[in-house]
Amino acid sequence: MNTATRVAAFVVAIAAVFALALGAGRVFGPNNEPAAVAHESHGGAEEPESPQGDPGEPEALPGGLMISQNGYTLALDKAQATPGKAVPVAFTINGPDSRPVTTYETEHEKQLHLIAVRRDFTGFQHVHPRLSESGVWSTNIDLTPGQWRLFADFKASDADALTLGADLAVDGDYQPVAQQRQSRTAVVDGYTITLDGDLKAGSDAKLTLSVTRNGKPVTDLQPYLGAYGHLVALRSGDLAYLHVHPDGTPDDGVTKPGPDVVFYAAVPSSSTYHLYLDFKHDGVVRTAAFTVNAGGGTSAPSAKTTPQVETPAETPAHGGHGGH
Numbered sequence: 001m002n003t004a005t006r007v008a009a010f011v012v013a014i015a016a017v018f019a020l021a022l023g024a025g026r027v028f029g030p031n032n033e034p035a036a037v038a039h040e041s042h043g044g045a046e047e048p049e050s051p052q053g054d055p056g057e058p059e060a061l062p063g064g065l066m067i068s069q070n071g072y073t074l075a076l077d078k079a080q081a082t083p084g085k086a087v088p089v090a091f092t093i094n095g096p097d098s099r100p101v102t103t104y105e106t107e108h109e110k111q112l113h114l115i116a117v118r119r120d121f122t123g124f125q126h127v128h129p130r131l132s133e134s135g136v137w138s139t140n141i142d143l144t145p146g147q148w149r150l151f152a153d154f155k156a157s158d159a160d161a162l163t164l165g166a167d168l169a170v171d172g173d174y175q176p177v178a179q180q181r182q183s184r185t186a187v188v189d190g191y192t193i194t195l196d197g198d199l200k201a202g203s204d205a206k207l208t209l210s211v212t213r214n215g216k217p218v219t220d221l222q223p224y225l226g227a228y229g230h231l232v233a234l235r236s237g238d239l240a241y242l243h244v245h246p247d248g249t250p251d252d253g254v255t256k257p258g259p260d261v262v263f264y265a266a267v268p269s270s271s272t273y274h275l276y277l278d279f280k281h282d283g284v285v286r287t288a289a290f291t292v293n294a295g296g297g298t299s300a301p302s303a304k305t306t307p308q309v310e311t312p313a314e315t316p317a318h319g320g321h322g323g324h
């Protein structure tokens with residue numbers, strides 16, 4: 001090989017690596033380092049092999065576990081905050097072009113649902129931030145010291161619905177609250193809410209929540225987010241965020257405004273789940289919290305054979321729904 005050929009070959013090789021990097025950049029998003037891609041290209045394999053071999057259909061990931069997915073990133077203005085009531089929180093959803101997304105589709109009557117919960121499952125809040133023209137979302141949430149998780153549940157125009165999650169560290173000493181094994185009755189502001197139905201890993205389960213006040217069934221619940229209740233489920237241990245669908249809408253002529261509110265929830269694994277029901281009555285939105293265990297398909301937990309102590313739980317402190 002003469003010098004000219006060598007130089008030409010080198011240029012071609014550089015161009016090839018650069019092209020690979022550009023191509024990968026489109027697939028993996030703008031934050032991928034070209035160097036890492038160039039390194040990977042030495043391996044030769046186009047598709048990375050799973051260490052467990054090929055398990056067939058890839059399992060769909062639950063929402064909320066990642067800060068970045070499908071090219072969209074939840075970017076908090078600050079990853080740290082001071083504790084307090086109505087602490088301002090701001091963020092953007094950055095799109096595949098790295099710029100803040102400014103157009104969204106409405107789901108459950110809102111363009112974006114923000115869920116905030118401390119990692120020990122206290123302080124749950126479900127708020128609806130305001131969107132500025134430049135794509136900045138802002139709201140206020142009540143924060144106590146500890147590690148918080150923020151979930152943004154949204155659908156950018158021309159993209160799939162996503163739930164992205166990001167951590168927010170709140171200054172100060174705190175004592176993590178011990179988790180209950182199971183809690184199917186919640187008491188909040190004089191309302192008692194009971195949860196009936198069992199979660200099952202891998203399939204839809206029917207959950208019925210019944211609302212009573214002073215021992216009497218509440219039969220005049222008010223629509224909230226297009227339903228008589230809004231339910232969020234979070235998996236113990238990693239706070240995977242699960243979609244729960246209400247059964248029926250207030251205007252369908254069939255669904256009654258209480259005392260029962262029915263949901264269908266599909267959980268991905270046998271585990272403990274924390275459920276939060278937002279319901280509206282007498283013009284106020286309140287949150288009831290529950291903890292339930294989901295049985296598995298093939299390996300049912302042995303704990304099922306022993307009776308479990310169920311303690312009525314006072315709903316953990318939660319802030320107002322100021323974002324509405």
Ligand SMILES: [Cu+2]
Pocket residue numbers: 108110112113114126127128225
């Ligand atoms: Cu919402």
